Amino acid sequence: MWFFSKRSAPINLGVELVVEVHNHVLPGVDDGARTMQDALQMMFFWAEMGYQKVIATPHQNTSMNAPEYRLQEAEAKLHAQLQEQELPIFLTSAAEYLIEPELRKQLDSLRTFGPKRYVLIELGFWMPPIGWEQVVFELQQRDYTPVLAHPERYSFADKQTMKKWFEQGYLLQVNLLSLGGAYGREAQAKAEYLLEKGWVHFLGSDMHHPSQIPLVAQALTHKAVRRHIPKLLNPTLL
Numbered sequence: 001m002w003f004f005s006k007r008s009a010p011i012n013l014g015v016e017l018v019v020e021v022h023n024h025v026l027p028g029v030d031d032g033a034r035t036m037q038d039a040l041q042m043m044f045f046w047a048e049m050g051y052q053k054v055i056a057t058p059h060q061n062t063s064m065n066a067p068e069y070r071l072q073e074a075e076a077k078l079h080a081q082l083q084e085q086e087l088p089i090f091l092t093s094a095a096e097y098l099i100e101p102e103l104r105k106q107l108d109s110l111r112t113f114g115p116k117r118y119v120l121i122e123l124g125f126w127m128p129p130i131g132w133e134q135v136v137f138e139l140q141q142r143d144y145t146p147v148l149a150h151p152e153r154y155s156f157a158d159k160q161t162m163k164k165w166f167e168q169g170y171l172l173q174v175n176l177l178s179l180g181g182a183y184g185r186e187a188q189a190k191a192e193y194l195l196e197k198g199w200v201h202f203l204g205s206d207m208h209h210p211s212q213i214p215l216v217a218q219a220l221t222h223k224a225v226r227r228h229i230p231k232l233l234n235p236t237l238l
């Protein structure tokens, strides 16, 4: 039996974002939620915030590569718990792919979300993988729509780089955790800059653990977030 404290006045800050698009809520499949209780705490948070749907995006790379049946099993178990808890929130799953040579082997069977076959991709934090733009092109050729995760977190990407990405038509997903200051002032400032410029297509939490809930909640009250929510594509995923 899981135990959760009831909060007296839900603030429903996610009610306009509606759909949570980047997180590691599936328990035991990557470096995210370790237990079902972790996962349920995160799901309760999103439900309390007013989200209607959560798209789980477990890591898929050479070091975190849970096979398809384990991802499906984790999703099914969490889904069953949501029903038992009568939590009114829809769960589905895709993945977060690191752009690396091995990815080429699975280009025909990537886990996608949304009506445009969105694929969430990430780069290394300190150096862009050689030839990654070619991989993005190959994804587009296969009728996927790549979404670049947390552009604000790449230390090699300055404002000019992020501008170039936006102008090239890359869809950009900024982390609420960046806006909450989880990765330091530089990532936070870049995330704020991207929002102010109107270059953000999706906001997602990238939450790995319930201990990050307060920072995500704080980010949802961020002035720039409140101002730019109407321009985001999150609600199109409902």
Ligand SMILES: [Fe+2]
Pocket: 022, 023, 024, 096, 206
């Ligand atoms: Fe992530």
